[in-house]
Amino acid sequence: MTEISVIAALEDPVRRRLYDYVAAQGGGVSRTEAAAATGIGRTLAAFHLDRLAEAGLVEVTFARPAGRSGPGAGRPAKLYRRAMTEHQVSVPPRDYRAAAELLAEVVDVTGAEPELQRAARSRGAAAGRAARQRSPALPDDVLVTGALAAHGYQPYRDGGEVRLRNCPFHLLADRHPPLICGMNLALLEGLLSGAAVTGLSARLDPRPEECCVVLEESKNNDD
């Protein structure tokens, strides 16, 4: 399947909603769950989920519902989860990835990481200020998760932490972890300070298949 036909599989708005839902979940999602979450029938959900699987946008696994095993546990359920492969289409052709690779290599060799982190922090701060100006009255954590979602991080709550399901710089971070994760941390620190959010702080805490940064409730939070 070509990159364009993979992307085209998302053109249908219902399918797109299903993809967004599945991609935002941590593990596998059943047809019933996906149907309920997107407000459509189970048969229609199954049809679209299988189209997404054919396009390689989601992966299919089979698992028994938690707590049931042995004979009589029923058939294993078909579960869908976000595929880790990434797709990129640019018309006309552009190759920012190769340029980013080269720039990252040069930053590595010249030791310009402090400058990269400074630039990232001020870019994050600008995004944070803009988000704050758009919605001055929004509670801090709603504002932050909204801004993170808008930048593709797929944030979710995990106890007192906001974790980020998606790394927007995945391939680059894989090749240059300290460089790109450090840049990302600075971006998010900047976002928090630009949006004047004091109740959350960013730190590095990489988890497999997720972003390397986690936002945790600040210990010195006194509101």
Place this chain on the structure above:
Amino acid sequence: MTGYHLAELNIGTARAPTDSPEMAGFMAGIIPVNALADTALGFVWRLQDGDGPGATALRPCGPDVMVNMSVWQDLESLRDFVYRNGPHLDFMRRRRSWFHPMAVPYLVLWWVPAGHIPGLDEALSRLDLLRNEGPGPRAFTFRDPYPPPVPAAEAAR
């Protein structure tokens, strides 16, 4: 199990003497980070000396060049520790405030027979090999890894 372990050497030219304020963050961090390595999955051995935390007092490459050498069960266990352990990744993120950048490779990986503890001579010759010939089966990097050697008996089958 392959019968081989992965050895790692990493060198860095310090920006200041270890007892200076510039290096205080590094010297304070090295002890807890080494402790994390010791308990990490797949850790086998790391170079130490008697005069400072870790191997910070060893200077086989010159007065300002610090070395770090360790052995791990495989490439993934080392990669998990180096890049997927929060405190270690954060330590690496700050490395430019303590160490000068280098235009030549400063980290080399190579396979050793399980049980073999490499000496500094061996490690530095692998770094030379990487610098002179680029990544290959006898000296490589995270970005261009090579698989462990196939034992002769297995290769003959």
